Amino acid sequence: MSRRGLALSAGACFAQDWPNKPVRVIVPFMPGGPVDIIARIVGAKLNDALGQQFVVENRAGAGGNIGAAAVAKSAPDGYTVLMTSSAIVVNASLYSDPGYNAERDFIAVAIPASQPNMIIVTASEPARTLPELISQSQGKKIAFASPGSGTTPHLTGKTSCASSPSSTSPRFTSAARGRRSRRSCRASRRSAAWRSRGRCRR
Amino acid sequence: MAISGPLPQVKAGRLRALAVSSAKRIPALPDVPTFAEAGFPGVEDYTWVGVFLPAGTPAPIAQKLNAAVNRAIESPDVRERLASNAFDPVGGSPQQFADYVKAEIAKWAKVVRDTGAKPD
Numbered sequence: 400m401s402r403r404g405l406a407l408s409a410g411a412c413f414a415q416d417w418p419n420k421p422v423r424v425i426v427p428f429m430p431g432g433p434v435d436i437i438a439r440i441v442g443a444k445l446n447d448a449l450g451q452q453f454v455v456e457n458r459a460g461a462g463g464n465i466g467a468a469a470v471a472k473s474a475p476d477g478y479t480v481l482m483t484s485s486a487i488v489v490n491a492s493l494y495s496d497p498g499y500n501a502e503r504d505f506i507a508v509a510i511p512a513s514q515p516n517m518i519i520v521t522a523s524e525p526a527r528t529l530p531e532l533i534s535q536s537q538g539k540k541i542a543f544a545s546p547g548s549g550t551t552p553h554l555t556g557k558t559s560c561a562s563s564p565s566s567t568s569p570r571f572t573s574a575a576r577g578r579r580s581r582r583s584c585r586a587s588r589r590s591a592a593w594r595s596r597g598r599c600r601r
Numbered sequence: 602m603a604i605s606g607p608l609p610q611v612k613a614g615r616l617r618a619l620a621v622s623s624a625k626r627i628p629a630l631p632d633v634p635t636f637a638e639a640g641f642p643g644v645e646d647y648t649w650v651g652v653f654l655p656a657g658t659p660a661p662i663a664q665k666l667n668a669a670v671n672r673a674i675e676s677p678d679v680r681e682r683l684a685s686n687a688f689d690p691v692g693g694s695p696q697q698f699a700d701y702v703k704a705e706i707a708k709w710a711k712v713v714r715d716t717g718a719k720p721d
Contacts, residue, residue, distance in 0.1 A: 554716065
């Protein structure tokens with residue numbers, strides 16, 4: 400048998416035995432968040448189905464980049480798994496160097512769950528609909544909160560800030576058509592339960 | 602916001618949801634319109650949870666893990682717990698997920714460019 404043939408059959412045997420020891424599931428966010436919750440729900444089922452412990456380890460920081468980079472550098476032996484959110488695809492362009500290449504450094508294995516984002520206001524807000532919110536906020540600053548940089552809600556919020564007639568984004572241009580107000584967006588550095596706060600001047 | 606965090610406050614009436622970013626209305630909030638219904642066609646964004654392995658992991662391991670995750674999300678108790686957190690089960694093959702990841706990277710690169718979004 401050639402050396403390549405030997406290597407292939409060794410890999411196949413190795414994979415057949417997998418998992419024969421506990422598997423680390425790196426969640427690059429804090430305990431109790433949505434990714435952590437899903438990782439623990441699915442992880443418990445994997446324990447039962449594959450006969451080994453799937454141990455969730457939270458390695459939060461840098462919008463999920465610290466934990467993802469750690470997994471990218473881990474041995475490719477199936478005993479270190481990354482369970483993360485769509486932040487991984489946003490961070491590919493949001494950060495100049497997230498510490499990994501989201502496509503090249505990982506095998507995309509499975510997508511257990513998803514949920515849409517939403518725009519919410521306090522119950523005392525007079526706007527009853529999204530077009531009303533946009534029209535009533537002309538010329539005013541709007542603060543918005545999101546779960547953090549790199550999350551898709553952060554960018555759903557940012558896109559709504561960018562809805563100006565000059566914007567090249569097709570996502571909000573229908574509502575913005577015909578309006579001439581100046582709008583700008585910036586994210587301010589705040590640390591709170593909702594870590595990313597943005598502000599738009601409409 | 603992703604939905605799961607503020608959902609209880611929305612249901613209790615302390616917060617009001619103006620639009621959800623899915624293609625269809627969600628069962629948890631049947632009265633809240635989609636972005637398209639609210640006048641913003643083309644906005645369809647999701648917060649998803651994905652499973653990844655380091656590049657170079659033998660393909661049979663990825664297949665085995667994929668099959669186990671897909672089986673897990675078929676089970677009624679997992680479906681119930683996903684639903685109570687306002688998540689929908691997705692599933693599919695590793696290739697389908699890889700294609701989706703690629704499309705998502707391109708989609709969000711354009712949004713980051715268009716909005717000038719920066720990290721915190």
